[in-house]
Amino acid sequence: MKRFLEFFKPLMQADLGADRVVPPSGFTVRLTVFTSAAMAFLTVFALALSLAADRLATNWGEELARSSTIRISAPAGQMAAQTEAALKVLTQTPGVVSARALTAEEQQALLEPWFGPGLPVDQLPVPQLIEIAETAQGYDSEGLRLRLQAEAPGAVLDEHTRWRKPLVAAASRLNLLGWVSILLITATTGAMVTLAANASLAANAQVIEVLRLVGATDGYIASAFVRRYTLRVLTGAAVGTVLGFIAILLMPGGSDAGGFLTGLRFQGWHWLWPAVVPPLAALVAFAATQAAARRVLGELA
Amino acid sequence: MIELNNVAYSYGGDALLNDISFSLAPGSFHFLTGPSGSGKTTFLKLCYGALLPTDGDVRIFDHSARDMGRDAVAYARRRIGVVHQDCKFLDHLPVNENIALPLTVSGQATPDQFANLQELMSWVGLVGRGNALPPELSGGERQRAALARALIMSPDVILADEPTGNVDWEMSQRLLRLLVELNKMGKTVMIATHDLALIRAAKAQVSARVLRISNHTLQSAGVDL
Numbered sequence: 001m002k003r004f005l006e007f008f009k010p011l012m013q014a015d016l017g018a019d020r021v022v023p024p025s026g027f028t029v030r031l032t033v034f035t036s037a038a039m040a041f042l043t044v045f046a047l048a049l050s051l052a053a054d055r056l057a058t059n060w061g062e063e064l065a066r067s068s069t070i071r072i073s074a075p076a077g078q079m080a081a082q083t084e085a086a087l088k089v090l091t092q093t094p095g096v097v098s099a100r101a102l103t104a105e106e107q108q109a110l111l112e113p114w115f116g117p118g119l120p121v122d123q124l125p126v127p128q129l130i131e132i133a134e135t136a137q138g139y140d141s142e143g144l145r146l147r148l149q150a151e152a153p154g155a156v157l158d159e160h161t162r163w164r165k166p167l168v169a170a171a172s173r174l175n176l177l178g179w180v181s182i183l184l185i186t187a188t189t190g191a192m193v194t195l196a197a198n199a200s201l202a203a204n205a206q207v208i209e210v211l212r213l214v215g216a217t218d219g220y221i222a223s224a225f226v227r228r229y230t231l232r233v234l235t236g237a238a239v240g241t242v243l244g245f246i247a248i249l250l251m252p253g254g255s256d257a258g259g260f261l262t263g264l265r266f267q268g269w270h271w272l273w274p275a276v277v278p279p280l281a282a283l284v285a286f287a288a289t290q291a292a293a294r295r296v297l298g299e300l301a
Numbered sequence: 302m303i304e305l306n307n308v309a310y311s312y313g314g315d316a317l318l319n320d321i322s323f324s325l326a327p328g329s330f331h332f333l334t335g336p337s338g339s340g341k342t343t344f345l346k347l348c349y350g351a352l353l354p355t356d357g358d359v360r361i362f363d364h365s366a367r368d369m370g371r372d373a374v375a376y377a378r379r380r381i382g383v384v385h386q387d388c389k390f391l392d393h394l395p396v397n398e399n400i401a402l403p404l405t406v407s408g409q410a411t412p413d414q415f416a417n418l419q420e421l422m423s424w425v426g427l428v429g430r431g432n433a434l435p436p437e438l439s440g441g442e443r444q445r446a447a448l449a450r451a452l453i454m455s456p457d458v459i460l461a462d463e464p465t466g467n468v469d470w471e472m473s474q475r476l477l478r479l480l481v482e483l484n485k486m487g488k489t490v491m492i493a494t495h496d497l498a499l500i501r502a503a504k505a506q507v508s509a510r511v512l513r514i515s516n517h518t519l520q521s522a523g524v525d526l
Contacts, residue, residue: 021402206389218372297371
C-alpha cells in the first residue's frame with residue numbers, strides 16, 4: 001500500500017512550485033490535449049461498437065439457439081395435409097418441446113420488411129412455416145429429416161445453426177476487435193505521451209541541471225513533468241469523451257428495422273462506461289511520463 | 302565536511318586530476334587556482350557530488366559519494382551552496398523565485414523563509430530587482446543573485462566557481478567582501494578562480510589557504526602569492 005501511495009505521490013501532491021519550474025510550452029500543450037481528445041473520442045466509439053456487437057452476439061445466440069423451422073412448399077391443395085402430417089411427426093419426435101404453424105398474419109409480418117405492408121400472402125405461393133422449440137439436448141435432425149421425407153415430402157428442416165453460427169462468430173469477432181482497438185488506442189496514447197515527455201525532458205536538460213544543482217530530488221523533478229502531462233491528457237480525454245458521448249447519443253436508438261447499425265447506442269448501465277475513459281487515459285499518461293522521466297533522469301545523471 | 306582521498310578523475314582516457322587528497326575543514330576559506338582547463342571546475346564538481354571519481358574516494362558529510370544514491374546527493378547539495386560563473390538560472394522565473402528555488406525544491410518555501418529571502422536580497426544589494434527576469438540583470442547582479450540562491454538554505458559550505466569571471470573589478474571586490482563576511486559568520490568557503498589579484502586582495506581580509514592545480518595534482522600555492 002505504501003509503495004502504491006508512493007507511486008502516485010507526484011500526482012497527489014499539488015506543488016505549485018514544481019509546476020512552475022518547468023517552462024510552459026504552448027504548442028506541445030495543445031497537441032497533447034488534442035491528441036488525447038481524439039483518442040478518447042475513438043475509444044468511446046470503439047466501446048460502443050464492441051458493446052453493440054456483444055449484445056448482438058448474445059441476442060442471436062439466445063434467440064436462435066434451441067429453435068428451428070420447417071418450411072413446407074407444396075401445391076395449394078396439399079399444403080394443409082402436409083402441414084398437419086409434419087406437426088404430427090414433430091409431436092412424436094423426442095427432443096421437440098413444441099411445434100406450431102405460423103399464422104398468415106405472422107408470415108405476412110415476416111415478409112413485410114421486404115415487400116411492404118398489405119401483402120396478400122394467401123394469394124401468393126408462400127411456403128408454410130412451422131416453428132420448433134427444442135429441449136436442451138435437441139433432437140436427431142437426420143432421423144427427423146427421414147421421417148418428414150416419408151410423411152410430408154414438401155417439408156424442409158432448417159436448423160438455423162448453419163447460418164447462426166457464422167453470424168454469432170462474426171459478432172463475437174467484432175466485439176473482440178472493438179476491445180483490441182481500445183487496447184491499441186490506449187497503447188498509442190501511452191506511446192504519444194512517452195514521446196512528448198521524452199522530448200520535453202530532453203528540451204529541458206538545462207532546467208533539470210539547475211534543479212539538481214539546488215538540491216532537487218529525481219522524484220521532485222519527475223513530478224513536475226508527470227503532473228503536467230497527466231493533467232493535459234486528463235483534460236483532453238475528458239473533452240474527447242464528452243464529444244464521443246454526445247455523438248453516440250445522437251445516433252438513432254435500436255429498432256428491429258435498423259438492426260445492428262441503429263443499435264450502436266449504449267444501453268442501461270453501459271452508459272457509464274465512457275466515464276472510465278478519462279481516468280484510464282490519465283493513468284496511462286501518468287505511468288508513461290513517470291517511466292520516461294525516471295529513464296531520462298537516469299541517463300542525465 | 303568534504304574529503305578527497307587519493308582521488309583521480311579521467312574523461313575520455315585523459316587524466317584531468319590525479320592522486321588528489323584534500324580535506325575541507327569547517328569554517329575554512331580556500332582559494333583554488335590554476336590555468337583554464339586545469340580541472341578547477343571538475344574538482345568542485347567532485348566536491349558536490351556532480352561527478353564521481355574514477356579512482357579514490359570522495360566523502361561528503363561523512364558519506365562516500367560512490368555509495369550515495371541520487372536522492373542522497375540531492376539532500377547533500379542542500380547543505381552546499383554552489384555559485385557558478387554562468388549562474389545557471391531558470392530564465393522563465395523571476396529573480397526572487399530563482400533565489401528561492403532551493404527552498405521550493407526542498408519543500409521549505411514557508412512565509413518565514415520568504416522573509417529571509419527579502420533580507421538576503423537586501424544583503425546582496427538586489428532590493429527592487431526581485432521581479433526582474435534573469436536575462437534582464439547585469440553581470441554583477443546575476444552573480445549576486447546566484448550567491449543569494451546559494452545562501453538561501455543557510456548551507457554549511459559555499460563553493461564558488463569563478464564567481465567574478467564576468468564582472469568588473471569593483472563588483473568582484475564587492476562579491477569577495479560578501480564571501481569573506483560569510484566565512485566570518487562561520488561558513489566554509491572555497492573559491493575557484495584564476496584571478497590572482499582577487500586572491501591577493503582577499504588575503505588582506507581573511508586567513509585563506511590557496512591551492513593550485515598543476516599537472517593534474519593539487520599543490521599548496523601560498524608561498525607564490
